[in-house]
Amino acid sequence: MEKKEFQAESKRLLELMINSIYTHREVFLRELISNASDAIDKIYYKALTDDSLSFDRDSYYIKVIPDKENRTLTIKDTGIGMTKDELESNLGTIAKSGSLAFKNEHEIKDGFDIIGQFGVGFYSAFMVADVVTVISKALGSDTAYKWESSGVEGYTIQPWEKDEVGTEIILKIKENTEDEDFDQYLEEFRLRSIIKKYSDFIRYPIKMDVTRSKPKDDDSGEYVDYKEEETINSMIPIWRKNKSELKDEDYENFYSEKRYGFDKPLKYIHTSVDGAIRYNAILYIPESIPFDYYTKEYEKGLELYSNGVLIMNKCPELLPDYFSFVKGLVDSEDLSLNISREMLQHDRQLKLIAKNIKKKIKNELLNMLKNEREEYEKFFKSFGMQLKYGIYSDFGAEKEFLQDLIMFYSSTEKKMVTLDEYVSRMKEDQKYIYYATGESIERIEKLPQTELVADKGYEILFFTEHVDEFAIKMLMSYKDKEFKSVSSSDLDLGDETEKETEAEQKEHKELFDFMKNVLSDKVKEVRVSKRLKTHPVCFAAAGDLSIEMEKVLNAMPDKPNIKADKILEINTNHPVFESLKNAFENDKDKLTLYTNLLYNQALLIEGLSVEDPVEFSNDICKIMV
Numbered sequence: 001m002e003k004k005e006f007q008a009e010s011k012r013l014l015e016l017m018i019n020s021i022y023t024h025r026e027v028f029l030r031e032l033i034s035n036a037s038d039a040i041d042k043i044y045y046k047a048l049t050d051d052s053l054s055f056d057r058d059s060y061y062i063k064v065i066p067d068k069e070n071r072t073l074t075i076k077d078t079g080i081g082m083t084k085d086e087l088e089s090n091l092g093t094i095a096k097s098g099s100l101a102f103k104n105e106h107e108i109k110d111g112f113d114i115i116g117q118f119g120v121g122f123y124s125a126f127m128v129a130d131v132v133t134v135i136s137k138a139l140g141s142d143t144a145y146k147w148e149s150s151g152v153e154g155y156t157i158q159p160w161e162k163d164e165v166g167t168e169i170i171l172k173i174k175e176n177t178e179d180e181d182f183d184q185y186l187e188e189f190r191l192r193s194i195i196k197k198y199s200d201f202i203r204y205p206i207k208m209d210v211t212r213s214k215p216k217d218d219d220s221g222e223y224v225d226y227k228e229e230e231t232i233n234s235m236i237p238i239w240r241k242n243k244s245e246l247k248d249e250d251y252e253n254f255y256s257e258k259r260y261g262f263d264k265p266l267k268y269i270h271t272s273v274d275g276a277i278r279y280n281a282i283l284y285i286p287e288s289i290p291f292d293y294y295t296k297e298y299e300k301g302l303e304l305y306s307n308g309v310l311i312m313n314k315c316p317e318l319l320p321d322y323f324s325f326v327k328g329l330v331d332s333e334d335l336s337l338n339i340s341r342e343m344l345q346h347d348r349q350l351k352l353i354a355k356n357i358k359k360k361i362k363n364e365l366l367n368m369l370k371n372e373r374e375e376y377e378k379f380f381k382s383f384g385m386q387l388k389y390g391i392y393s394d395f396g397a398e399k400e401f402l403q404d405l406i407m408f409y410s411s412t413e414k415k416m417v418t419l420d421e422y423v424s425r426m427k428e429d430q431k432y433i434y435y436a437t438g439e440s441i442e443r444i445e446k447l448p449q450t451e452l453v454a455d456k457g458y459e460i461l462f463f464t465e466h467v468d469e470f471a472i473k474m475l476m477s478y479k480d481k482e483f484k485s486v487s488s489s490d491l492d493l494g495d496e497t498e499k500e501t502e503a504e505q506k507e508h509k510e511l512f513d514f515m516k517n518v519l520s521d522k523v524k525e526v527r528v529s530k531r532l533k534t535h536p537v538c539f540a541a542a543g544d545l546s547i548e549m550e551k552v553l554n555a556m557p558d559k560p561n562i563k564a565d566k567i568l569e570i571n572t573n574h575p576v577f578e579s580l581k582n583a584f585e586n587d588k589d590k591l592t593l594y595t596n597l598l599y600n601q602a603l604l605i606e607g608l609s610v611e612d613p614v615e616f617s618n619d620i621c622k623i624m625v
């Protein structure tokens with residue numbers, strides 16, 4: 001017999017499981033039944049592609065066996081089983097939760113929803129059991145193994161006898177305590193109701209020997225108890241049921257039973273289509289971002305069933321990338337069971353379904369936006385970035401489809417607004433949809449470049465995410481209104497300021513030329529600002545590439561070292577300009593110093609780094625002494 005330690009994180013989780021006062025202990029059964037069902041799915045899968053295995057439905061089931069005398073509850077399945085290695089790696093470590101790391105000890109107080117947060121599956125057995133024994137025989141293996149653990153100390157593993165392929169999980173149920181009743185998990189009626197509540201839609205029979213009574217044969221009028229095996233779950237998959245028969249709770253239970261997420265879904269869509277193509281689908285929009293969502297490991301896709309039989313766990317063809325957060329399943333009788341991966345990619349029926357689903361999701365989101373604004377904003381906070389990537393990618397192929405779903409923070413409304421809302425509020429003389437880019441709302445609010453546009457009473461959209469400006473450049477316009485950055489060199493506000501600045505530009509040409517010379521090719525031009533009100537200096541972008549985009553592009557792994565064409569704008573109404581004129585007349589060295597300082601200030605305001613911080617610091621010292 002081998003003795004092993006748990007991996008550190010598993011140990012910690014186990015401790016939590018054993019010690020936390022958790023109000024929904026009953027879900028351990030859901031977790032174990034789900035695992036059993038997954039294990040049967042796996043063998044089912046294999047049978048689909050491996051002719052030597054025949055899948056005889058009747059021989060696949062889950063059985064729940066309470067034994068009051070020995071205080072054990074056994075969950076037995078005829079699934080694919082686990083090898084010795086699998087027992088160790090699957091039950092000895094927490095793959096999924098590992099990266100999450102419980103950050104705060106004090107966050108994990110009594111009643112903390114561990115399962116809700118992390119979906120710990122198998123480990124939840126320790127909420128009701130002192131000892132957990134797993135006896136498993138893997139498909140294709142001669143030996144079975146027994147894995148056993150009584151908690152944090154570790155586990156033992158040894159060869160064991162077992163005839164059939166599959167797994168048995170034996171829980172030694174805890175003794176009752178003053179405030180916890182563990183006996184209930186050995187009661188038939190209680191187990192029945194837990195199974196009904198959480199696992200009714202499991203596609204394999206969940207059997208239990210239930211006690212019945214019948215009259216004695218001897219005409220005494222007395223009754224005797226006997227046991228009879230019964231299938232507890234209805235097995236009718238939820239998506240085949242009528243919407244009217246189902247409650248929100250059913251959809252929510254199904255969501256966690258399927259492990260689509262550990263949160264509650266924000267929205268569900270249940271649809272049955274009966275036309276050129278027939279299918280049932282249940283789709284969920286999660287509330288929070290899956291922990292691996294923005295990593296390479298995340299795989300999009302929906303479960304795909306052909307007439308009630310699972311044919312693929314994650315069919316990516318059913319979801320566009322921009323809706324990759326959607327979870328759920330599609331069942332269609334028009335799809336062949338033995339369809340291969342390659343064939344699926346080109347399947348016409350599948351394409352049709354995907355197209356329908358895409359529209360359905362969009363409509364649901366639009367509905368949410370219209371009728372449940374708060375919910376939508378919650379959704380957008382989690383997945384809005386994905387939609388904006390959707391606009392940008394594929395050369396904007398889907399930009400029109402997605403443009404009404406995106407939102408930005410508004411300078412005047414002080415909250416998230418849609419493009420439609422922006423345009424409907426535009427002032428009569430306003431030509432463009434204005435935006436400003438920066439790291440955060442607070443930073444953009446302080447940007448000198450916003451001063452003039454804001455002064456005219458125009459609303460400004462704040463772009464705080466890298467993708468924002470790229471998406472908008474792809475969109476180009478919305479309802480015939482073009483987008484314009486408040487930092488663009490040509491604000492085109494169409495008023496007198498334009499002419500005035502031109503005149504001033506001419507008047508101080510020599511001064512500006514001198515400054516441009518000092519800065520050489522760091523800037524394209526030095527000129528009179530049209531937009532500054534209270535600040536002395538800022539940058540404007542001359543070309544298509546904005547300064548924000550320069551930052552994003554240079555943050556990429558291959559560091560392309562791309563530079564936006566910068567114009568240094570000077571506020572001629574600022575007292576600093578007097579100093580510049582003075583220096584130009586009397587002290588060119590001073591003007592050189594001032595020019596460098598102003599340039600560096602503009603860099604800092606933009607959130608760019610100063611090229612030579614030591615020189616910058618020395619320059620400041622020079623004017624201080």
Ligand code: ADP
Nearest residue numbers: 035036039077079081082090120121122123167
């Ligand atoms: P999850 O099911 O979320 O991956 P669990 O901790 O519940 O996490 O289970 C870990 C792994 O152990 C499963 O992914 C599966 O590979 C394996 N496993 C658990 N229960 C069974 C079972 N009854 N039969 C076969 N494999 C199982």
